[in-house]
Amino acid sequence: MAKVGIVMGSDSDLPVMSKAAEILEKFGIDYEITVISAHRMPDIFFDYAKSAEEKGFKVIIAGAGGAAHLPGMAAAIFPMPVIGVPIHTKALGGVDSLYSIVQMPSGIPVATVAIDGAANAGILAAKILATSDSVLLEKLKAYKEEQKAGVVAKKEKLERVGFREYNK
Ligand code: RP5
Secondary structure: OOOEEEEEOOHHHHHHHHHHHHHHHHOOOOEEEEEOOOOOOHHHHHHHHHHHHHHOOOEEEEEEEOOOOHHHHHHHHOOOOEEEEEEOOOOOOOHHHHHHHHOOOOOOOOEEOOOOOHHHHHHHHHHHHHOOOHHHHHHHHHHHHHHHHHHHHHHHHHHHHOHHHHOO
């Protein structure tokens, strides 16, 4: 049963939002991914948000660009955490999306990640699930160690070969 719902306002958001799906796959977390526009198909959106708890979702990751109401409206209906991903836009660079998602009224939070920060949305969803899943928690700890090892290797290479050789 899918524990995370990934939803986005358009298929044009998919190249970004697929990064959240890749992270969930890495951690072995079942998810459902779909496109639902809160503006263009509000009836379908309301059905999705209202049935999400019953379907077994524990977290929703919602991505949208521009006048990005999808994450906030999902949070208004779904009683568990909603993570918002502001999508980069041509007109305003995604600041429009960011402000639309992050400036929620008191009482209806959306955990907002960076513009196009879908990978972090996936990691945050995993961390939320890990609060009641010790196996997943160990995987997250190992992932953190992997990241550290990657940076340590780069640091050591830079110190060994110098910046000119490193940049080649
Ligand atoms: C938003 O409008 C979507 O989330 C997308 O980021 C943006 C543009 O959608 P399209 O015109 O590409 O379908 O609702």
